Amino acid sequence: MATVLLIIHLFVTLALIGVVLLQRSEGGGLGIGSSQGMGSFMTGRGTANLLTRATAVLATVFFALSLTLALLGRGSGTTPRSILDSPPAATVPAAPATPPTVPTN
Numbered sequence: 216m217a218t219v220l221l222i223i224h225l226f227v228t229l230a231l232i233g234v235v236l237l238q239r240s241e242g243g244g245l246g247i248g249s250s251q252g253m254g255s256f257m258t259g260r261g262t263a264n265l266l267t268r269a270t271a272v273l274a275t276v277f278f279a280l281s282l283t284l285a286l287l288g289r290g291s292g293t294t295p296r297s298i299l300d301s302p303p304a305a306t307v308p309a310a311p312a313t314p315p316t317v318p319t320n
Contacts, residue, residue, distance in 0.1 A: 217287045224280040228286050231273040 220280060220284055221285070224277070224284060227273055227276050227280060231270070231277055234266055234269050234273060238263070238270070316319065
């Protein structure tokens with residue numbers, strides 16, 4: 216389940232990056248350089264509205280998926296998830312080394 220949501224999250228992230236990069240800084244939409252960004256398909260204002268709405272929808276989906284993945288990754292909470300949270304391990308002192316015995320002939 217988490218893997219599927221993570222893949223969807225990746226696609227939403229890439230789409231959000233693409234939609235944001237298509238926008239002009241002054242809100243003209245499809246910053247390709249002409250006022251007729253997509254030819255005669257849409258006006259400049261219509262394109263800006265479409266990209267603004269697409270950004271809002273993708274951002275909402277992004278945040279919802281982020282929260283869902285965070286809740287799924289939370290786990291059961293019974294075991295410590297960090298080295299700093301676990302108690303120190305009991306160390307047993309090493310036995311003193313015994314000198315090797317030399318065989319006598």
